[in-house]
Amino acid sequence: MIRLFLISALLGGLAFRGHAQPLTEWIGQLAALQTLQQTVEQGYATVAGGLQTIGDLRYGEYRLHAGWFGSLDTVKPVIDEDPRVQALRSRLATMITQLRTALDYWQRQSILSP
16 A cells, blocks of 8 residues: 555656756856855865964974973072072971881771771
């Protein structure tokens, strides 16, 4: 029944003539599509150039900051030899040793073990 309905619908559709587009409309649509393609290509080129500029700026900023932060690794001898800085380093080393000892102690406690 459904097959008969589909076949009759298809054959009935063939009986009606469709509206064919004239050749001038096709040419106009083709010209519009070519204009759209050119616009899309120009937009793509603009975006690609903008992304390249952003990348260049980012890399320049990175180099600038990397150089500055890299220079912080070097301590001036005047500061390094200051007795207050040496005392701070000694206190820091003592605190690190005490914290490691406390951590080892608490890790060995059976209450914390599963």
